[in-house]
Amino acid sequence: LVQVSGEHLLSTRISSRALIL
Structure with a gap:
């Protein structure tokens, strides 16, 4: 989830x- 959030940001x-x- 952290990686996904980072990509989204x-x-x-x-x-x-x-x-x-």
């Missing part, structure tokens, strides 16, 4: 950056 950050860019 990473995904969210990447998505946020993509939206900002």
Whole structure:
């Protein structure tokens, strides 16, 4: 579960950056 959560957070950050860019 920890790994999945980490990937999800990473995904969210990447998505946020993509939206900002």
